[in-house]
Amino acid sequence: MPLLRARALCKTYGTVQAVRGVNFRLDENSYVTLLGPSGCGKTSILRMIGGFEEVSEGMLELDGKKINDVSASARPINTVFQSYALFPHLSVLENVGFGLRYKGLSRKEEREKARAALETVQMSAMADRRPRQLSGGQQQRVALARAIANEPRLLLLDEPLSALDRRMRKDMQIELKDLQRRLKMTFLHVTHDQEEAFALSDWIIVMRDGIIEQQGAPDTIYRRPETAYVADFIGGAACVPGKITDTAIGAYEIETPLGQFATPGVRGLKAGSPAVLCLRPEQLFLDPQGRISARVTHAVYRGAEWLVEAEAAGITLALTVGHDDVPEIGAEIRIGFDPAQVWIARTEAERRADRATEAKP
Amino acid sequence: MPLLRARALCKTYGTVQAVRGVNFRLDENSYVTLLGPSGCGKTSILRMIGGFEEVSEGMLELDGKKINDVSASARPINTVFQSYALFPHLSVLENVGFGLRYKGLSRKEEREKARAALETVQMSAMADRRPRQLSGGQQQRVALARAIANEPRLLLLDEPLSALDRRMRKDMQIELKDLQRRLKMTFLHVTHDQEEAFALSDWIIVMRDGIIEQQGAPDTIYRRPETAYVADFIGGAACVPGKITDTAIGAYEIETPLGQFATPGVRGLKAGSPAVLCLRPEQLFLDPQGRISARVTHAVYRGAEWLVEAEAAGITLALTVGHDDVPEIGAEIRIGFDPAQVWIARTEAERRADRATEAKP
């Protein structure tokens, strides 16, 4: 039995449909991320699970029991808020110990437990400070300690790292992942940063406009995107529109403005139906024999390599290039790729049509 | 003559020394980024240049003339504020036209110029909206249009992209770079995101704790970091402490816990002095014949590849690994690299000592 299950979960604010029927499950001892652009409904889902927002429609089950109407304070779920929401009038230690008051512990046990939680996030030295005397990263750890001190079954994290600089974020990612492994809790982490999602998750739920576009293991999401949207959002893939011409076993044949290719893809595409060919920057390479001829429009330095943008038959392709091979802007280049490595996904239009028929029965 | 020059610039707030004597120049028609972690003094520098904050010590020169005491409104410098600071009571067009009132233009010219600036950022269609009716990205463009409509010599941008999600940020980066090229203005862009700095800049100034750690072309910064701090902050390099044993021509010989290597490095290191060997993740590879023996501690999925962390002689090394080669956690691996490609930088301690002697005369 999964720890938590969301069934046809909906959230409506007045006339705004923020979450429009999502289904997912969170297993025990797993790290799940909710990934999607701003405004897609991630926070709304988290807040319903936390109990801060009423479920408009659908159901939330914890251990198989409906918890729609259980109050926030009664759920074995804790949250690390995006803004940390540390109590400014309490010391770090008191913040961390806040929830332990309701566990029937003695004051001494309370303090000990809070200290242990602070230890876990390596913040024991600052136990007596006030939140405002801490840096952003330190506050974040206190928020984390406060949430884990309560030993919840499920820990919710709402973009906990978005305020940190890149390096600090990387360090915290590693700490979070370690912590989840050590404590064997389930973490549900909201982010709009795909790299963060990859770094952390056992399972990724990609959202858009209140619905789930795709969910699966990180590798599946990255390598087998179901829709052009996921391919673009996750891998920065160029999505070349085309039409399936053949559905031979193991691969599709697709006809695109860039040529015809035999390539694996999502299941269920039919001959004659439109589809997109997803080409990620690191799958493309400069190749004098390449089948695609393109004109360079931009070249962006990225430290370890360059990201070159080129236009071919009206389509913008991006590819990564080593320092020594960067072409001039405006140059004609030829681009190659291995058709067996790229992927065919559904078009947005078709995906929407599918969803409509799905929804009916 | 450079457009702007900062000489021994300092900013003190009460007892806080936010900027502690920085020297740099901005050339005409260049894109410069100020890069550094939170609180290092980036905004303070920008605000002194913009004229919103008094210079505590040192000098700012524009075209060779001191501008310390010129008021903000009299400087040919405009700013794109982090929070955009659009006037909520004015329409988009009126916002963009705001500064033109002080240029002695007729109302008609004013409107035309504002429209042209909106055209530049592709926002003409929204000329009559109020700022609150725009999305974050659109607001950002209006802020940009407002700043460039005044045709400043120098445009200051304070983390203009930090509020956007990753995909939108990438798009805006390309637009900004294009704009700077087309308008031939000088842009000074503040960020704490090294990728953003690389994507945009002709020149990067890396700051830390109110001082400049290093400045130079992006490639120099990336490939020839002067200090361990820059190597780590910019390239995520592992910095292995060691001691220079030989200063043969073209390369140093360095003795480290991982072994002895002959490697290029920053100028001026002497035999016997401490130094650090900087190993960036993409420079390391799994190699059964590799000289370094390590134990895997973490593996993080990053989509295109994995980032594996391993410990060797008490030092944590990170390396990127393809999907199919990811070792188990805890496994013993051997790591290799090409000594000619890596780099030796100064230790933090030495850098500080240098700075002290620099400061004296």
Place this chain on the structure above:
Amino acid sequence: MSRLSTLWVWAVFAFMYLPIAMIALFSVNDSKIMSLPFSGFTLKWYAEVMGDGRLGGGFLTTLSVAFPVAICATLLGGLAALAISFYPMRGRGIFAVLLLAPFLIPKLILAVAQLIMFNETGVERSLLTVIAAQTVIVLPFSTLVIASVLIRIDRGLLEAAADLGASGLSAFRRVVLPLMANGLMASWVVAFVLSSAEYVLTAFVSGRAQPLSVLVASDFRFALSPSLNALAVMIVFGNIALVALAELIRRRASKTGA
């Protein structure tokens, strides 16, 4: 929890309007005495108020005091609010205490003190002294109202204006003033209302011309005419109408974006 508090809020509002309801009932009660039981419906008390030349004159006096008080208080309050919340200044703490002082001094004490001062300095009591005295006690309110609007204005907008070439004055005129307009309006209404209701201070410092509030108070000494109830009802509903008007203006303004 939420339902309970809603109930509580309604109860509190009911409590606040309970005496008003009584006043309204007795303003149409056909008896000169304000006591139960009711004796029938009449509008004659309203007619009496309308027809009372003295009250009418008092009403005009009230207006001729309330308008300038509202303007002065809003003007001074605007300056004070700007000084305290928008433009940095030295000695802000002391200034804030000074601003709050009239609020913290029992009105009667202030009234007596002012009366003595006017007498000692030979200032004739007149509508001017009433206006000045009322402005003093309305000032903390109008400052508060305007400051609460100013606080919400992003200081960055001033910098943006300077950045675009606007001088301090021009930035004020083109940015701050339009953005604080709602606050000024609200302050004006609050000041007007407070001024027209004030009588402890007014009774002391008014000279020959007597505002309505003072007349009502002196009338009460002798005969509790129900027409005073009618007057109160008219004032309350007049105020509700004013407030509704201000609200309407605010809504319209916020729709257009300010």
Place this chain on the structure above:
Amino acid sequence: ATDLLWMTWENLAKDDYLAPFLDSHDVDLTKTFIGTDDEQFAKLRAGGASSVDLITPGLDKVSYYTASDLLQPIDFDKVPNAKLLYDTFKKTDLGKTDGQTYGIPFYWGINPIVYRADLMDEEPDWSVFFEGDKYNGKLAMRDYALEGIMIAAMYLGIPRDEMFTMDDKQLAEVKKVLMIQKSKLRTYWNSIGDLTNLFATGEVVCAFSWVPPYYDLKEKGLEMGMAKPKQGVIGWCDTIAVPKGVEGARRDSVFELVNYLLGPTYGKMLAYGGPYAQSTSAARDEIDPEQQEKIFIKDLSVMDNFVWKQNPPRYNDWVALWNEVKAS
């Protein structure tokens, strides 16, 4: 027109009383009403005399004003009706300083006990405020030190000539009975409108009062009684006085008004409207005997039995005592 401001009691300045004067004179009259004599004095003293043209101080209080140099002497040449003053008022020293009259007696009356005849068995006297507990919580007393202490003194039987110069021992006695009185009161009343309301709502059945509520409430159908206590009846007289700063045309108009106020037209209206007695005999003959009886001018000798209010030399102590009782 000449603008005049008259500071007075509301029931003296009804529009119809003044209409004949205003119709025949080019005067714009504004009235401002007072609640107590002392308030009138405090306002004038603090705010200066110049702000008012005509005031209505109590006869006992005129010395306050003259000592503060706030009044000008009455110009009897301009007030022919002053010749008609009753002898008592002609003879009294009150209102005069150095032989000059500053406050000319204007109207007078008594402060009786008013009670709800339907709710009280017998006519009360002052002792109802000090003895027995039948009417506990149903009584009211004016919140005014001078009268409050005078009543206690009358109840205690302190002679009239000692009343205003009581020594500490007598005052202590007074204080003791006032404390008893306080425990019997529903409340102290502050204005006559306030008291009328108290009677009408049934909160109070008996109070030391002024005359108007008796007639007002009777008119409204309540069974009211008015008692003149046998221990002594408090008599009062208010004067008209002209503040010092009034000069020129305004002064002329003011004295014309004063003369009118002491004349027959006004006197008659006051007798029926108030009902109050004027201090002159100008209108006496035009008033029918029943009304004369009401305002005590049928047999003028009653005036001799009144305890006229005076200004006690130790008034500050009286006020302090009164406050002590109230605060206890």
Place this chain on the structure above:
Amino acid sequence: MSLRVGTLLAAPVTAFLLALCVAPLLILFAYSFFRVDFVAISYDPSFANYAKIAGSATYRGLILKAFGSGALVVAITAVIGYPVAWFLAKRAGAMKSALLTLLLVPLYSGDLVRVFAWRVLLGAEGVINRSLIWAGVTDAPIQGLLFSPLATHIALTYNYLPFMVIGLWLAFESLDDAWLEAAADLGARSPSRFARVTLPLTFPGLVAGGLMVFVMVVGDYLTPQLLGGASGITVISAINDLFGTAFDWPLGSAIAWTMLAILMAFFAMGAMLIRRSSLVGGS
């Protein structure tokens, strides 16, 4: 932007307040050292008046009573006002400013008119007593409803509740909901949330609203006088008496200044409390 702009703006306001608020109070202060002789003020300074106040059980008692009343009404309005302020700040939405003003509007009916409305409501034969008798709760009217400290405090609560609500409302406006959610998240039920989070974090508003209410209650002499019955005297009405009836301005001034000094002490204490708690709380 130099400091001078703010100073320039503050100058006219400062001058105005110095002339019309501070100066009169200073004159009053000077008077408090003089003596009255019949109706003449004699200008030989002494501390006699202050000594008199210190020596008088009556005045000491009255000052104490005023502060007691103030504290009581502050407590009552705080209890009543908290949910209202919370509702206005967090639940009222677009109706916020309309509701706030509707809360204030009844006060414009005038103190005096309202006093008599209270008499009709609370009187022995008033609305409430009649209702109670009709409902069979009592068979005789409750006399103590009117002309009692109870009546005074009901009306005082009524008069100043809106000011407490305004103070608290301002504090609630800057109280981030996230803190309450965090508390709920950690298992705190609503009473505990209130005690451990809401109360400490809205404390500055409580102090500000409390000070306003306190001062106004202390200064209100009409309400106790007209509704409080035989014990309705207050220190302010005593001051009023001294200025009016007894013409003892110096003593009145001295009592007024004693009051002011104590109030200022309270104010300073309140300011300190706010500063301390905003050092701790706020953001």
